[in-house]
Amino acid sequence: MERKPRYQSPRKTRPGHGHARRVCAGLLCVLALSLCGCGGIQAEPPESTPLPAPEGIRIAVGSDLHLNPDNTTPNTALSAVAYNGELVDALLWDARQQGAELMLLTGDLVNGGRAYRHEALIEKLRQAEAAGMQIYVLPGNHDLAPIGQQDFAALYADFGYDEAYSRDATSLSYCVLREDMMLLMLDTAGYPADCIDLPGARPHGEDGAFLSEATLQWVESCLQKAQEGKLPVLCAGHYNLMPAESRDPDKGGYYLENGDRLAALLRSYGVPLYLSGHLHIRAVYQEDGLTELITEYLLSYPTGYTVLDVTPTGIRGLPRRVDVDAWAAESGQRDKTLLHFAAWQQKMLKDYSVENVEYMSARNPLTRREGRQAAEFFYAAMDAFWRFELPEQRAALEAMPGYEPFFRCAEGYAYGWWLKDLLANASPLLGGFLLEY
Numbered sequence: 001m002e003r004k005p006r007y008q009s010p011r012k013t014r015p016g017h018g019h020a021r022r023v024c025a026g027l028l029c030v031l032a033l034s035l036c037g038c039g040g041i042q043a044e045p046p047e048s049t050p051l052p053a054p055e056g057i058r059i060a061v062g063s064d065l066h067l068n069p070d071n072t073t074p075n076t077a078l079s080a081v082a083y084n085g086e087l088v089d090a091l092l093w094d095a096r097q098q099g100a101e102l103m104l105l106t107g108d109l110v111n112g113g114r115a116y117r118h119e120a121l122i123e124k125l126r127q128a129e130a131a132g133m134q135i136y137v138l139p140g141n142h143d144l145a146p147i148g149q150q151d152f153a154a155l156y157a158d159f160g161y162d163e164a165y166s167r168d169a170t171s172l173s174y175c176v177l178r179e180d181m182m183l184l185m186l187d188t189a190g191y192p193a194d195c196i197d198l199p200g201a202r203p204h205g206e207d208g209a210f211l212s213e214a215t216l217q218w219v220e221s222c223l224q225k226a227q228e229g230k231l232p233v234l235c236a237g238h239y240n241l242m243p244a245e246s247r248d249p250d251k252g253g254y255y256l257e258n259g260d261r262l263a264a265l266l267r268s269y270g271v272p273l274y275l276s277g278h279l280h281i282r283a284v285y286q287e288d289g290l291t292e293l294i295t296e297y298l299l300s301y302p303t304g305y306t307v308l309d310v311t312p313t314g315i316r317g318l319p320r321r322v323d324v325d326a327w328a329a330e331s332g333q334r335d336k337t338l339l340h341f342a343a344w345q346q347k348m349l350k351d352y353s354v355e356n357v358e359y360m361s362a363r364n365p366l367t368r369r370e371g372r373q374a375a376e377f378f379y380a381a382m383d384a385f386w387r388f389e390l391p392e393q394r395a396a397l398e399a400m401p402g403y404e405p406f407f408r409c410a411e412g413y414a415y416g417w418w419l420k421d422l423l424a425n426a427s428p429l430l431g432g433f434l435l436e437y
Contacts, residue, residue: 107140
């Protein structure tokens with residue numbers, strides 16, 4: 001089987017979007033899951049350096065935890081899925097170590113909405129809150145079925161629903177009103193229609209992601225309240241707004257009905273930032289004064305999340321790699337992979353680069369030297385991307401001996417299209433941004 005992401009034909013894009021141009025959302029999900037392999041080449045892992053001291057209130061944003069405590073699937077080239085419970089613990093620990101007062105979890109909390117999986121996560125969230133970090137959640141497309149909306153709200157009563165200033169009667173959306181900001185947590189659905197059981201909900205008749213007219217009206221009422229109190233607003237949902245693929249009704253699983261209406265509403269009230277997940281890869285998009293930050297899948301390379309510092313004048317966003325190694329040492333883990341997790345992930349990334357070039361060169365042959373150079377280039381490009389340094393490293397990468405052999409070898413494969421586009425368009429905002437009100 002060909003080990004490559006899918007892609008679609010190139011199309012015109014707008015400057016300032018994130019790195020995901022001309023690449024279908026399916027490609028991004030597959031790529032995010034596939035940047036790990038196996039083998040024996042040494043590689044230097046990036047350091048999880050401490051973040052600067054918090055400015056204002058520090059908020060951690062995590063997404064797509066996909067917790068499944070009874071998952072026995074071994075770790076493979078696709079993800080560290082066997083460590084799903086440990087990585088959730090490491091995420092919550094690391095966010096506290098970085099001074100986060102709040103954490104927002106933007107959906108796909110568990111991998112299949114069985115109550116005992118939610119209960120396993122809730123136990124971890126309770127421990128994190130007992131240690132001093134307040135947590136708010138919202139549902140993703142994997143969090144319901146067999147449980148319904150009412151079950152979800154009851155299970156997570158202590159993580160947003162009982163603390164809400166206002167709840168939407170027609171969805172699991174809610175609003176938290178604080179002295180320093182408003183949190184607008186949106187239920188973008190995407191789960192089976194037969195899970196819709198709130199008394200005020202109108203059955204949609206489909207399993208797609210959507211915001212009803214009633215929900216949009218409720219959103220505007222919350223935004224009016226924030227405007228009256230001159231409060232900054234953080235808005236979050238599971239599904240994306242800005243990637244062109246998310247607006248395409250032919251891309252099943254990514255289309256958010258009324259997503260353009262929500263974006264227009266946020267712009268009209270001066271909301272600078274929308275937080276999402278679902279795509280399984282980090283991305284930053286900007287369009288007409290609105291920024292969308294997509295936080296990556298926890299179980300895939302590089303096991304990351306986002307830190308936001310919210311001040312009266314703006315929002316600073318920084319990527320953060322979970323320091324699994326430090327958590328493992330602190331918590332007394334004995335598993336050698338967890339104790340050296342960054343090096344383990346980095347070695348797999350480097351080995352996958354070699355394997356992928358070897359696979360493509362079966363059709364587009366290279367000499368042994370060219371193959372080695374092409375693999376070195378591919379690894380260096382992917383490493384720079386995940387370190388959020390690709391814009392700064394672009395010229396050096398294009399000057400590498402393996403640049404030309406790689407794209408000759410990748411002709412006709414999705415990595416050829418994707419990586420060339422990535423080199424041309426990777427957003428400098430991936431490594432951090434500052435949005436002023």
